[in-house]
Amino acid sequence: MAGMIEFDLKSLRFRRIAVGIFGLMMLAVTSLHPVLLAAQTRDGKVRSQHGDWQIVCKPPPPGASTEVCAIVQSVTAEDRNNVGLTVYFQKFSDGNQVLRVFAPLGVLLPPGLGLKIDGQDVGNAPFLRCHSFACYAQVTVDPNLVDKLKTGKSAIFIIFQTEEAGIGIPISLAGFGDALAKL
DSSP states (O other), X not given: OTTOOOOOGGGOOEEEEOOOOOOTTTEEEOSSOOSXXXXXXXXXXXXXXXXXXXXXXXXXXXXXXXXXXXXXXXXXXXXXXXXXXXXXXXXXTTSOEEXXXXXXTTOOSTTOEEEEETTEEXXXXXXXXXXXXXXXXXXXXXXXXXXXXXXXXXXXXXXXXXXXXXXXXXXXXXXXXXXXXXX
């Protein structure tokens, strides 16, 4: 990414948190904590665990006959409990696939969200909207990116809190391919 600030991931410690977070309308803040890890699914249930990913489903919306499911993973920085991400992947009946990443409030919006998979720059996406609980970036996923997510070992999502301070948050891709096959 042009203008990317280098950062030392070894100095950041991260812990995996298995939190089922499901979509914009399903997030319900359960405390005053400003990050997504303080949210849980509303009417959503974890259907299965695949490595570090969960398949979370909610009942069908009015007029629909099938439940709505997504692949979800949430992480937070151990040394910065207010910095975390939730990655949400959903397939639609029309064949489109969407990757949506929720970041904490206070993220610098203009640089957007960067993504590296196994150390290789994949690109970035603009933040689309901020709500009272998070800001999110969303992209329609092409087959090339799906293959990278299925075969990769780790992804690093990069957010900025200031123009000078890029924060790389690693997300494990272990189990993504299995979860996608079951979605």
